[in-house]
Amino acid sequence: MPAASNPNIFTVSRLNSEVRLLLENEMGIVWLVGEISNFSAPVSGHWYFTLKDARAQVKCAMFKGNNRRVSFKPQSGQQVLVKARLSLYEPRGDYQLIIESMQPEGDGRLQQQFEELKMRLAGExxxxxxxxxxxxxxxxxxxxxxxxxxxxxxxxxxxxxxxxxxxxxxxxxxxxxxxxxxxxxxxxxxxxxxxxxxxxxxxxxxxxxxxxxxxxxxxxxxxxxxxxxxxxxxxxxxxxxxxxxxxxxxxxxxxxxxxxxxxxxxxxxxxxxxxxxxxxxxxxxKLYFQQQKQAMTHLVHRLERQHPSYQLERQSQQLDDLERRLQRAMQQFILRRQDALERKQNLIEQASPAGVINLQTHQLSRAEQKLIEAMKRQLLVSKHQVALAAEKLDTVSPLATLKRGYSITQLDSGEVITEQKRVKTGDVLITRLAQGKVTSVVQ
The missing domain is CATH 3.40.50.2300 (Response regulator)
Known part of the structure; x- marks a missing residue:
């Protein structure tokens, strides 16, 4: 059988609504003593806090129409006496108290005892x-x-x-x-x-x-x-x-x-x-008016539960709750975005050409240094080889022979004379000595 057609099957919304009506209609007004904790006062002007004792706690809301009559500023850790009606915050299913009046515990307790005894004796x-x-x-x-x-x-x-x-x-x-x-x-x-x-x-x-x-x-x-x-x-x-x-x-x-x-x-x-x-x-x-005031207060409480302002109070509380959730969600979203941005910045820095250029510049500098050192070593080797070749060349050079007293005779064409028959009268001969040269003419 579909849930929508079976009246015995509740939706969550319907269940919370029924429980709220039971709490508000059956319990009525209660007096409560407790310690304030987690007190907050958003810009809406409403107060939200928790009343607790050594073993339990209950969430509370006091709307600005009531809290403006409180003569002191509540603080966390303060003991108070409150007059409240039980209710249920339907969107979260939270059982809570809607505070109508608040007094410091000492004065409040005495005033409560005064009212209770007065009503009891009046009833007698x-x-x-x-x-x-x-x-x-x-x-x-x-x-x-x-x-x-x-x-x-x-x-x-x-x-x-x-x-x-x-x-x-x-x-x-x-x-x-x-x-x-x-x-x-x-x-x-x-x-x-x-x-x-x-x-x-x-x-x-x-x-x-x-x-x-x-x-x-x-x-x-x-x-x-x-x-x-x-x-x-x-x-x-x-x-x-x-x-x-x-x-x-x-x-x-x-x-x-x-x-x-x-x-x-x-x-x-x-x-x-x-x-x-x-x-x-x-x-x-005075007694008559007090009795009538008490009866009127009871009727006012019944009327308030049906009054549009009561619905507005619940919606205002829901709005404050949604505002807090939105702020938390925005903060979490911003944090996630910041983390993602930081990760991307790290990736960009790792892939940046500047890093590659710096690395390659360093490598180029090292290669250049190695090239210079290699050229210097090659130059030294070449100088050594030239010296060895010069030394070997010097051993076979005709200049060395000239130094020992020999000379070389050439025609002016540069041909070296090794045989007499190569010379004829009138040739110009050039004789190279160890130091200088001598030019002569054949007769």
């Missing part, structure tokens, strides 16, 4: 407005749970002294920072409930970092506040600081001083009552 109804106890309009005694040396206690006492000096205050000193602080705060709340000597409790401290305020985000503190029979005002940090205790408490005050104003009586107590109700409304509205 601890933040519900129906569980809030009303504050007494005219408290007879106020309890303060905070550090006995902190600035928050002095701020509260200053406000109470200024607004209502007659209002009794009971201080339940406790740690408000560091290890064991959450247990101590819970114990102080329990002690106040056991004594039952106050109408309202202020629980809080001054401002600080997320880590400094973390004891007010612990579950034990939240559940102790929720179980308290005495109304509690949460007064932790500054206006911008928000803790789990703020959501569970019967009232949230933006600062410890504001909490003191809420429980103290003066001519503006009616305004305070209105403010209490406004704060309650604010807290209820």
């Amino acid at each position: 109804g601890l933040f519900a407005q129906t569980n809030k106890r009303p504050l007494p309009e005219h408290p007879s005694r106020v309890g303060v749970i905070t550090s006995q040396t902190g600035a928050a206690l002095f701020d509260i006492l200053d406000v109470l002294k200024r607004r209502d000096p007659s209002l009794p205050v009971v201080i339940y000193p406790t740690m408000v920072q560091g290890e064991g602080a959450a247990i101590r705060i819970a114990q102080a709340i329990g002690t106040a409930n056991e004594r039952n000597e106050c109408d309202v409790l202020i629980v809080g401290r001054g401002g600080g970092s997320l880590e400094d305020l973390w004891c007010f985000n612990e579950e034990i503190v939240a559940r102790t506040i929720a179980a308290s029979q005495i109304p509690i005002i949460s007064a932790v940090g500054h206006e911008i600081d928000v803790t789990i205790a703020d959501f569970v408490a019967d009232m949230r005050a933006p600062t410890p001083s504001a909490a003191a104003e809420l429980v103290s009586r003066d001519n503006s107590h009616k305004t305070q009552n209105v403010q209490v109700r406004v704060n309650r409304l604010f807290n209820a509205t």
